[in-house]
Amino acid sequence: MADSIQSWRHVFKLDPDKELDDKALDAVCMSGTDAIMVGGSSGITYENTVDLLSRVRRYEVPCVLEVSDLEAVVPGFDLYMIPMVLNTKDRDWILGQHQRAIEQFGYMIPWDSLVTEGYIVLNGDSTVAKLTGADASLSASSAVSYAQIADKLMHLPIVYVEYSGTFGDMELVQKIHRSTERSRVLYGGGIVDKSTALQAAAVCDTIVVGNIIYRDLAKALETVAVKLKV
Ligand SMILES: CC(C)=CCC/C(C)=C/CC/C(C)=C/CC/C(C)=C/CC/C(C)=C/CC/C(C)=C/CC/C(C)=C/COP(=O)(O)OP(=O)(O)O
Ligand SMILES: O=P(O)(O)OC[C@@H](O)CO
Numbered sequence: 646m647a648d649s650i651q652s653w654r655h656v657f658k659l660d661p662d663k664e665l666d667d668k669a670l671d672a673v674c675m676s677g678t679d680a681i682m683v684g685g686s687s688g689i690t691y692e693n694t695v696d697l698l699s700r701v702r703r704y705e706v707p708c709v710l711e712v713s714d715l716e717a718v719v720p721g722f723d724l725y726m727i728p729m730v731l732n733t734k735d736r737d738w739i740l741g742q743h744q745r746a747i748e749q750f751g752y753m754i755p756w757d758s759l760v761t762e763g764y765i766v767l768n769g770d771s772t773v774a775k776l777t778g779a780d781a782s783l784s785a786s787s788a789v790s791y792a793q794i795a796d797k798l799m800h801l802p803i804v805y806v807e808y809s810g811t812f813g814d815m816e817l818v819q820k821i822h823r824s825t826e827r828s829r830v831l832y833g834g835g836i837v838d839k840s841t842a843l844q845a846a847a848v849c850d851t852i853v854v855g856n857i858i859y860r861d862l863a864k865a866l867e868t869v870a871v872k873l874k875v
């Protein structure tokens with residue numbers, strides 16, 4: 646299953662802390678997206694995560710958990726995406742919580758279902774930047790070098806360029822994409838329609854669409870059009 650990320654072009658990220666009625670969830674799950682990623686940076690609990698998993702499970706689309714809180718690690722997902730924030734000085738968000746999680750879950754961990762994401766957080770105003778103390782004011786060459794650490798030194802399967810809440814610098818995303826070989830480059834942040842989706846999809850491997858689902862569902866569904874382009 647972990648290999649299936651190699652074919653993803655489009656992912657919807659659903660936040661367990663936000664309301665989505667059954668009709669909207671049906672449209673999202675039947676949209677043709679490659680996967681539903683469940684995650685968020687605040688208000689994530691075991692209960693709201695189980696609830697969302699059980700609703701998405703009515704559909705065939707793969708459902709993966711992006712782990713952001715130790716208390717909300719729920720069994721039953723197809724994959725577990727494990728973020729490590731590369732551009733923070735706070736080791737807790739790089740490997741501290743990870744060490745505690747591994748100690749806690751021990752033999753229960755389905756290792757083949759874990760996929761590590763090297764996060765580069767680039768919107769300083771986002772919740773995730775504030776939460777993790779990420780240094781979002783990086784130069785392009787610093788951002789690229791973080792991506793190369795993930796790709797060439799750590800051999801991480803994913804480099805996640807995270808602009809949550811705002812549309813990022815596509816030139817920089819392209820530089821990151823060109824400077825990496827093995828890691829799949831995921832881009833997320835401010836994709837709000839077909840046009841922004843196509844721009845982002847042109848410079849990365851996989852786009853991640855989040856907040857617009859809750860603001861304008863029709864626009865969010867337009868973004869799946871990137872799957873029609875090679
Ligand atoms: C029995 C069984 C199935 C066990 C499961 C095994 C398993 C998965 C064990 C855990 C292994 C492990 C190593 C876990 C890591 C634990 C952990 C909590 C690590 C910290 C992760 C981390 C760095 C979190 C920081 C926040 C972050 C990067 C979140 C990702 C999601 C994100 C950025 C969402 C965007 O937030 P959003 O709410 O959309 O923001 P806006 O408000 O700006 O929109
Ligand atoms: O919510 P948006 O801005 O679409 O960002 C998507 C995702 O990268 C958030 O982690």
Ligand SMILES: [Mg+2]
Nearest residue numbers: 660685855856
């Ligand atoms: Mg969000």
